[in-house]
Amino acid sequence: MKKTLFLLIPAIILSSVNLVQAQYDNNWAVGFRLGEPLGANIRKYFQDGARAFDVNVGTYGLVYNNNRRYNNGEYKTAGFMVQGIYLFHQPLFGKDWGHVYYGFGGQINSRRHFPDAWRFESVKSVSKISLGPTGTAGAEFKLPSPQLAFFIDAGVYVEALPSPFFLNGQISAGLRVNMVK
Helix, strand or coil, X not given: CHHHHHHHHHHHXXXXXXXXXXXXXXXXXXXXXXXXXXXXXXXXXXXXXXXXXXXXXXXXXXXXXXXXXXXXXXXXXXXXXXXXXEEEEEEECCEEEEEEEEXXXXXXXXXXXXXXXXXCCCCCCEEEEEEEEEEEEEEEEECCXXXXXXXXXXXXXXXXXXXXXXXXXXXXXXXXXXXXX
């Protein structure tokens, strides 16, 4: 009896591990974004793809809004951005080849600020750190290879600190490769 239990318990554990892994096929994806933000994208899928967490690392204000009025001065250059968004996915037309998604998260930015008051000074800019909530909505389409997906999304970043309610639109498209099978 002990031998049977000794052999049966590991077999049950191993079979349940395989079932859990089968439920989360292609649960990691990496790719790149073109637009705002511009940079790298990492996505972790949960619950058979119904939920996901996106991490974007890249530029802030490079493609558009790189010369914009901000906090009694201007932004004249691009900055660095890290963004994390929790996403909700739904199949498009009930099919597996496409998904629509939406989600909310946070964003932190580092960017050079050129205050109007410093226009004639030898030091003309200061580095600003900003943070705030962000939201996005988009669509993802599987390409002929099931590991490759094209996406397009749009959203908004609302700065909370240091300049509350400063808005920045974000539109981007890109490719992702699903890494885990």
